[in-house]
Amino acid sequence: MSKIVACIDGSPAALAVCDAAAWAQQQLSAPLQLLHVLEKTDYPSESDMSGNIGLGTREHLLEELAELDNQRSRLMLEQGRFMLQEAQKQIEARGVASEQIDRLQRHDNLVDSLQENQADIRLLIMGRQGEAHARAANAVGSHLENVTRTLQQPILMALDGFSAPKRFLMAYDGSATANKALNMVAQSPLLKGVPCHLVMAGKRVERQREQLANAEKMLQGNGFDVTTATLEQEEVRPALLNYIKENEIELMVMGAWGHSRIRQLLVGSMTNWMLHNSPVPLLLLR
Structure with missing residues (x-):
């Protein structure tokens, strides 16, 4: 069954996305998926620094650096899970039943992830700015622009203070x-x-x-x-x-x-x- 997909991140726009998602779910009576994508570029990759000058002989330093990368990865995943949980609470508080909501976290490129699953998307909801552009007035996040050019499904750009439209x-x-x-x-x-x-x-x-x-x-x-x-x-x-x-x-x-x-x-x-x-x-x- 086709679903509404709401993109959740750590930007202030996430609150507007939650409000828009709750409204859209109630209008369409469709399942709602909350999606958080941890971009590969943001995800620490395993590094082989044994060939770097001065590091090859310092095994303990290499181990500490690798452990820091692992910790950062775990924290980013945990932060994403927390954001999805909080988003679901916000949407349930607006009257959407919990059984209508599911959460998905992916380690992928957002555009690729959406394109791969677009046959199941009835409506996509995104904020105008993501985390990288959250403080720039009227800036459009690269994700939003790329998605609008690529995806064939309807896209709702939510802005701060979203409420059910009266006209x-x-x-x-x-x-x-x-x-x-x-x-x-x-x-x-x-x-x-x-x-x-x-x-x-x-x-x-x-x-x-x-x-x-x-x-x-x-x-x-x-x-x-x-x-x-x-x-x-x-x-x-x-x-x-x-x-x-x-x-x-x-x-x-x-x-x-x-x-x-x-x-x-x-x-x-x-x-x-x-x-x-x-x-x-x-x-x-x-």
């Missing part, structure tokens, strides 16, 4: 990517009952009003309360951010990246910019 914005441009995202939203229970602002932005929106009207009808036919808006402005990105602020939007939904090279350039640039600058959680659909 969401869906950026729509009439493209195949946007229509696929539209269908995914319409068919999923994740956002059912949440009012939708369906927004088209750009210089040529007048030509696309029929597409917008058809998209509105499709969502309404699936039970959504829909508000449409066209933002006829040259600069799409600040227009969307202004709309989010003025209408108290609490979640943004958009199609990500695209397939053709031109599409990857246009949509990919927009996706990357929103990863860095969105003031609200971002749901990326492929």
